[in-house]
Amino acid sequence: MINIFISIIPLIVWSSHFEVSKVFAFLILGTILIFSLIINVEKITFTKRDYYYLLWLVTLLISGLFGLDSKIAILGGSYRHQGLIFFLCLYLLIKYIEILTAKQKENLYKGVGVVVLIESILVILGFKLGTIGEINAVSGFLAMGSYFIKTSFPKLLLIIPAIGMLINLSKSAILALIPYFFKKINIVFLIAVIALLFVIKPINNLSIFESRGVIWKHAISIIMEKPIFGHGAESNEVLYDKKFAEDSIILTGLMIDRAHNLFLDITIWSGLIGLFFFVMFLYESFKNLNFEKRQVFLSFLIYSMFQPLSVVHWILFALL
Numbered sequence: 001m002i003n004i005f006i007s008i009i010p011l012i013v014w015s016s017h018f019e020v021s022k023v024f025a026f027l028i029l030g031t032i033l034i035f036s037l038i039i040n041v042e043k044i045t046f047t048k049r050d051y052y053y054l055l056w057l058v059t060l061l062i063s064g065l066f067g068l069d070s071k072i073a074i075l076g077g078s079y080r081h082q083g084l085i086f087f088l089c090l091y092l093l094i095k096y097i098e099i100l101t102a103k104q105k106e107n108l109y110k111g112v113g114v115v116v117l118i119e120s121i122l123v124i125l126g127f128k129l130g131t132i133g134e135i136n137a138v139s140g141f142l143a144m145g146s147y148f149i150k151t152s153f154p155k156l157l158l159i160i161p162a163i164g165m166l167i168n169l170s171k172s173a174i175l176a177l178i179p180y181f182f183k184k185i186n187i188v189f190l191i192a193v194i195a196l197l198f199v200i201k202p203i204n205n206l207s208i209f210e211s212r213g214v215i216w217k218h219a220i221s222i223i224m225e226k227p228i229f230g231h232g233a234e235s236n237e238v239l240y241d242k243k244f245a246e247d248s249i250i251l252t253g254l255m256i257d258r259a260h261n262l263f264l265d266i267t268i269w270s271g272l273i274g275l276f277f278f279v280m281f282l283y284e285s286f287k288n289l290n291f292e293k294r295q296v297f298l299s300f301l302i303y304s305m306f307q308p309l310s311v312v313h314w315i316l317f318a319l320l
Contacts, residue, residue, distance in 0.1 A: 002036060003104065005029055006093070007111030010119065010141065010312040011131045018133025022311045023081040030089025033096045043099040049284035053091055056277035059270045060084050060233055067232025068239070073269075077234035079257055080308070084233055093318045110152040112319060116145030116161060117153075123164035137310045139165050139173030140303045144316045146180075147296040176303040179295040212260055212306065218243040219259040223267050230271035239268070258308035262301070265308075285320070293320050 006029065014021035037044060061084055064073025076083035100108065120142055122130045130138040142161040149157050165173055222231070222239045231239060240256040259265050267275045286297055300317050303309075 002029075002032060002096070003100075003108040003111060005032070006108060006315065007115050009315060010115050013131050013133075018129075018131065019080060019310060023076070023086065026311050026315070027081075027085065027089055030085075030092050033089070033092040037092065037095060037099075040099050044095060045098070047284065049281055049288075050095075052277050052281040052284060053094075056270065056274055056281060057084065057087060057091070059229065059274040059277060060087065063230045063270045063274065064232040067226075067230065068235040069232065072234050073232035077237060077257060079255065080234070080310070082234060082309075082311075082314075086311075087233075090314055090318055093315070097319060106152070109148050109319070112145065112316070113148040113152040116142060116149055117157065119145070120161040120164035123167055124160070128168055132310060132312055134310075135168045136170045136172050136307050137312070139168045139170035140176055140307060141310075141312050141316070143173045143176040143303065144296055144299050144313065147292065147299075148316075148319070151292075172303055172306040175306065176299045178302060179298040182295075215240075215256065215260050216264060219261070219264040219268060223264070223271075226271060227267075228271045228273060230267060230269050230274060233269045236265065236268060260306055260308060262304035262309065289320060296320060 005025075009022055009025050009029070012021050012025050060073070064070050064084055067073055072083065074084045075081070076086055097105065097108070119130045119132070119138065123138060123142070128135055128138070130141075132138045132141055142164050146158055146161045149161065165177075218240060221243065222236075225231075234257070236259065237255055237257040244256070259268060263275065263279075266278045270278070282301070286294060289297055296316075297320055300313065300320075303313070
């Protein structure tokens, strides 16, 4: 039942509340996982990857307690709710998946693959926002989620999410597909290709509010204000309001709650110390993956460099 619950979280929508309903379900899942892990405590092992992640959580806690707003840092902000508790639940999910048998994990991957197919079909039928609520977020989910179709079903079915991504035509999701086209992964070459594509065709620079250049510039300025421990999780909204106000731009009816780059967000939240622990966690995770999982891992990272992450993207990441 837990595996089914994990699989269907991306489909949960309540009264047009896309993200909030999913995060609420995810936090319920986290509570359930606590009991499941206690029951199976003898199966739990710890590696360097775990210690880096836990050290990041400790840094996030310190940053939150002495940052902008401790309540928001722990419980999460008004939209994504990705505070300390959220990332603790993500860790519980990672540890739960570790203790699954090969057959249980196979069934979980199959369930996730079905959900990705459903999301793709909804887009094809004209529901471009799917059950996730934002075109780029939906397309990113399909780009990463294609792996779970590939591992569980005939490869011909990959045409379905491909059509969905073509319909939505998300530039960031297209970038996220790049790792799938390499038989051997050369990280330096991959970064060079992405950087070149971004220079040739910037993503969503039609307005100052969507310009990655403007948002990233403000992110660097915010980081420099508290470079060691950061401002606490989910502090971006208030900080960006302040930065745009300094440019005499009032964000009335508009919320910028992410730097549109995971590494900038991590540094804003937990400073350079937190960034170090998080990057080491990513490195320790990446080096233990097989080639196909490395492809989707890099797909996640590429997408995260240009777009805010929804709970659905974090769940796919945890499944790896």
